[in-house]
Amino acid sequence: MTYFEVSRGGAFTTLQDMGRYGAQALGVPVSGALDPVALRLANALVGNPGETAALEIRLLGPKLTLAGGQARVALVGTETPLTLGSGRSVPAGQSITLAPGDTLDLASTPDTGVCTLAVAGGFDRAPQFGSLSTYAPAGLGAPLAAGDQLALAGAPLVGPERRLRQALPGNGPIRVVLGPQDDHFTQEAIDTFLSGAYQVGASNRMGLRLSGPPLTHSKGHNIPSDGIVTGAIQVPGDGQPIVLLADRQTTGGYPKIASVISADLPRLGRLTQGTQITFEAVDVARAETLRRDLEAEIQRTVSQIEPVPAGIEDLSLILMRENLISGVVGES
């Protein structure tokens, strides 16, 4: 058996795939990758189907030692390089093959709310409700902890190491579709929401608190509980919006002023505390078009993945030894 021995779990490192659909009517949240674009690109680098479960890392990464066999891994979504012990490191966006005994260490990743580490072949674990995604509050998986052993499914190593040629897509205002309870807010509140800047506060996998100009309800802050989508922006009685993320509840009773379009959900997961964001309203047809545009961009990015030219890793090794660089190594 090939497995990772966990000597540090990190801040909140979890196994995530594209989510757990089909049991929301029973109240089971969808979960899944906060950044599904990074998940797909990381999987593509190691030769996996895009929806294969990978490790999702938030702010402080894990320290893992490989045992049993070889494993090819790739990190996507941060500028922080993977440290491999004995002075070796590899930048994010590039695959690397580990030998038994190699230790993989990912330090803090302050440039992003989330990054993704994929392993060729994925992980050997039984799905629950059809998914390997961790939903910690209900005991559907658990965040990595020191002492855990993570069994790998294993995959034959094929071809050279590979790297991305482009950064992850996405900038500008976060696009939203207004509603479903925009009628619970004053027109002034809607205008404020679409013109004001909101600062990202505390977040977890369930949601992201924002602070900014308060949003005034016109019909109170209670509705009969109804269904929630990932990206729903609920506004409790204090007028400060909360953007709901992958571990969001299936239903809820605070009015939702708007929902972030699915094309922009991956960007939400990457947001770091203190970042200022703004919102722009689009209609449903435009949101659907933007999702299809993102899909084309993901497929283009995958198709442009290229072999790593020989000598690149050696160069970074030399530079590390000469202590000429720190933090950012061989950024592609």
Added chain:
Amino acid sequence: MIETVPSYLSVLVHYDPLKSTQAEILAALPEEGPPPTIEPRHWVFPVCFEGEFAPDLAHVADWAGRSPKAVVDEMLAATQVVYMLGFAPGQPYMGDLPDHLALPRRKSPVPRVERGSILIATGKTVIYSVVNPTGWFVVGRTPARIFDAANEAVLLAPGDHVSFRQVDAPSYADLEARISEGRFDPHEMLA
């Protein structure tokens, strides 16, 4: 279409915009069919309304202008209907409580409420299946488990009836021990 989520007044349809559009989904919605046949079960949950299990009971009693004991008595007298499951795995939304117990949700949610908590707001009652944040008020706790992750099972179904029987803290501890040791069949709670 990926899946649907029914709630009090709406049905949420999740769909994949790479496979269909909202316009196509709306055009394909079926005509209203006959109501589903439901054979409701009646569950009686043991609940402790004391001390740390009921941190918001005094606040609810103040809001209602009644004593905490009067609020507990009304919770015990009610037989509530499970309207829907939602928020967390297997979590029932039940109703209805009298209007004087229909206090609004908190203005801002609190970050953590224990599994088994009995919460009320807006005249409805929920049982927390897992630890979660809440905008509701905690008036008691049951040791019973309504979600079994290992077996992918939820206990309650929409249409079921639920009432509460009062247990003191020592009885709660005994039940909790039986449940965690697997010596409790939740069907013992069927009336």
